[in-house]
Amino acid sequence: MLTQLFFFVVLLFLLRKYAWGPLMNVMKEREDHIANEIDIAEKNREQAEKASKEAADELKKTRQEAQHLIDEAKKAGQKQEQDIIAAAREASERIKQAAQEEIQQEKEKAIKALQDQVATLSVQIATKVIEKEINAQDQEKLINEYIKEVGEER
Template sequence: MDLVTPGLGLIFWQAITFLLVLFLLSKFAWKPIMSSLKEREETIEGALRSAEQAKQEMMKLKADNEKLLDEARAERDLMMRKAQQTADAIVEEAKEKASAESSKIVESARLAIQSERQAALEDIRKQVATLSIEIAEKLLRNQLKEERAQRELVNQLVKESNLV
């Protein structure tokens, strides 16, 4: 059983070695390890704070973007309404111009028709007068073939004219 239980001297030297290693580690290793752990912890906390700030800024930017989008939509709607009003005004103006132009054309055509009608009536009057003269001439020639008829006509015209 001696093999299983350690001796008192061995336990003493192991305890002293352990305490010495513990002292050396606490003197030289624990401080740098602890300071690096603390530094790492602070870095992580700083990164978390930065992440939280970035998250807050992202939310603020998102809100600003939404506001800008709403403003852009409102401006777009306003521009669309103005464009529609302008288009309606242009269409209305074009209708009015077309109506005025068609009225001018109708009036011009009416005047042209009226002047053509007057010219045609004047031409018909001239033709009727010419035909009347020709018919009268032919009738007079037939009636005045004899000399006696010619004299009677001259005497009758002289009486009617009150020259005698």
């Protein structure tokens, strides 16, 4: 029994030295490797969360900038619309004023032409009256003829 105990102790010693030590070293390396992988995974997760948060913040900022640009474009469009309307009103007012001036000029020309015709007719009537002495009936007839002529010339 002592021999068996001796061999058992020797066997334990040999197992510990050649089997248990390397096995424990392999297990320790495996444990360290797994712990290292867990740490790396945790760091990667934290970096991913940080990157996700940064991306969300950047997206929010971009949306705000886009909304700001849209608002500015709307304001610029409204201002341009108002400017175009004001310019159109000014142009229509100028055209209206020019048309009124032209109408007034044409009216004055027509009045002047009518005055000239009346003066010419008056001279012609006076000439005819002087050329021939006529009674009231003939004079009335002569005036009606000249009025008729003036109406036809028009």
